[in-house]
Amino acid sequence: MAVYTDVSTDDLARFLTRYDIGELLSYKGIAEGVENSNFLVHTSKGYFILTLYEKRVAEGDLPFFIGLMEHLAARGLNCPQPVKTKDGAALGVLAGRPAAIVTFLDGLWIRKPGVGHCAAVGEALAKLHLAGGDFAMKRPNALSVESWRPLFEHAGPRGDTVRPELCNEIVGELDVLEKSWPRGLPQGVIHADLFPDNVFFLGDRLSGLIDFYFACTDTLVYDVAICLNCWCFEPDHSFNVTKGRALLKAYQAVRPLSKAECDALPVLARGAAMRFLLTRLVDWLAVPEGALVKPKDPLEYYRKLRFHQSVTSARDYGLN
């Protein structure tokens, strides 16, 4: 949930005069995204999403995110399409913040994904990787293996208040990941945060992908490892290999994985679990006692990490 910045009617109406999207009829702050302020805007020409970028998103990265959405939409991927001003600009300033307007996508996110949803996500992810192939801009992954130890040290020894011995276990795992992290696999644009709430469905059909604000240039199959983490576990944290198989098979039908990519999957899955464990741990420890907003449970990803540590090959994820 996030609406950090209030926008006055006058300021918004003035902002919209730069666009060719009609008269302002209503706007509502919406509880979506955790990094930015989002508004659903109704004008005489339709519905749009207005995003104000709060300080957790680096302003220098915005041209990459906006450019990527434009690039992918132009290649037929269903994702929010930046709306340009009459002068051709996709980024402006509103209420003192960088701001953009994108098209509104219908669709529903699935709270309890089934096997069919996992297959649809695998296919969409592969299409995203192919469509991103000729995107010229680069953005390093600020949340990859090099960043994890500093992130962990930022959380500090208080990690053990969340679970006894957690810090020691993290340090041990970081030692492994830093030594064995695969290099030289195919790189490209990855979404890097394709959780269920960022994937829309209409009926059984995947209707769109949203929230490209962690997208970056990184190992493509790492994106697959992230999706295995966030789509294929059950609420009791057990891995559902039928879902894993469906996701991987659908991905490979569009973009086959090389042997080297398959071999790297287990360690990449461990890394993906570590990345979400660490950012959730930092958020968890940053929230004051008694606050109304409860952050996501970091231990969910600790338990997933434990599963990945027990994996012996990519076959354990359902890879044929």
Added chain:
Amino acid sequence: MAVYTDVSTDDLARFLTRYDIGELLSYKGIAEGVENSNFLVHTSKGYFILTLYEKRVAEGDLPFFIGLMEHLAARGLNCPQPVKTKDGAALGVLAGRPAAIVTFLDGLWIRKPGVGHCAAVGEALAKLHLAGGDFAMKRPNALSVESWRPLFEHAGPRGDTVRPELCNEIVGELDVLEKSWPRGLPQGVIHADLFPDNVFFLGDRLSGLIDFYFACTDTLVYDVAICLNCWCFEPDHSFNVTKGRALLKAYQAVRPLSKAECDALPVLARGAAMRFLLTRLVDWLAVPEGALVKPKDPLEYYRKLRFHQSVTSARDYGLN
């Protein structure tokens, strides 16, 4: 801002099958209202607002609120209109909470109301009072003069942490209000919370009134006193008599005030300031240190109260 309850797609889709409003296409939690969870729902037949009533709203009061919106909408007042199920029910249960669907109203709320907006609100308020005249249900005002001392005692001596001597001043004012509170003035349905964020405009035209969840049966002119408090002060807490005059004149053009009602206006305005001072004080003191959500400043209404204490007659509000 408020989305307290998450609703799953499956649960919502099942809930909607009871209605004749088409297929679910999307829904977003919206940052609106402070008492309930609200969602903007898009179906194949249009846009609607779904409200889940959280525990701050007494379930027994819901038929009054829903019935009132229906009654007012039927009399041409622009307010959200409850949508009934195929069985004719306006209230259901979703995610374990009482839930209702109402029509979506376009419109924008005015952050900095001008004289014209105040006149429009005065007129709309009088029309609401007339339209409510034959509404059969009754609901006592749970936040009227009898409730203020218990509410204050609930906040306790910690009030002085907000401003030195605040508690003494409140006790003194409560003594005055309890003794001089007017009885026997015309009663009826009042909105009781017609703040700028509950009034929509499209251009200069008032396009709708929302949020009837404090509505009750009480002294009609008390509603006018509430509006003087929340529409006619400047950001520096000075009273703008031009705005007061515009609001009162437009109100009286639809529903003239009797001499007794005019005479009672100053003490009712003091009471209205006290009511918002007290509820804001309770909310302010209830929020833990360091919380992300900042409640509204109670001292805004302390300063307004000080103004009303200096008023000698309703002429000071602009009444001719």
